[in-house]
Amino acid sequence: MVEVEKLRFSYPEGGYCLDIPELKLEGGRATAIVGPSGCGKTTLLHLIAGIKRPGHGRILVMNKELCSLSEADVRAFRVQNIGLIFQEFELLDYLNVLDNILLPYRISRALKLDGGVKQRAGALVDEVGLGDKLKRPVRQLSQGERQRVAICRALLAKPSLILADEPTGNLDVENTDKVLEILFKYVEESGATLVSVTHERHLLDRFDRCVDFSTLLEGGKV
């Protein structure tokens, strides 16, 4: 699903260089990425998603090298194939639950908003327990509820790859469990691949595999 080879990336401001000799993430599996603060976990997710482009080396996602595509084609590929989930949710506060979930369909021509999509959005919202809050602005939701909205938005287009950056980092134990259940259920039922950064070591046994950044950077084959 994801193949990284001889990857090197630095920010233009300097001071940091990510150097990953090799990494393969198999399809249909849930991988946790762990490592100390500032080691480059978020940067790696952004590179895999095509949000950032590598300075050297290759990243293949579903056999496609995103950095060889135009910005518009990368964006289209991303909204069609990759579900992104962040710790800070990245929701629009003034929009209600349903409009936040449908937002990618409203801003990207690569996705077609039709009755089937709206029906699926409703089903997802019911599944995550927010069916009675569809029309409520997300600023009036709890942290756990906001993250569940973000997950519905990420799953709506049925992505083959989910990239999650500490998706439960701001949540209490009960909401962490809920959010993970939703993600793992989707992965199990759809055969999608999950790659999730986490600081929560006690969650690691829920994943099929754990990639430790320290091993990656030392050039270990993982």
Ligand SMILES: Nc1ncnc2c1ncn2[C@@H]1O[C@H](COP(=O)(O)OP(=O)(O)OP(=O)(O)O)[C@@H](O)[C@H]1O
């Ligand atoms: N826009 C930027 N410009 C310059 N340097 C940056 C930028 N964003 C991040 N960095 C630096 O790149 C390094 C990796 O950052 P990154 O956010 O990927 O780490 P991380 O492993 O996800 O950290 P954390 O666990 O704290 O979220 C850090 O040293 C950080 O200071």
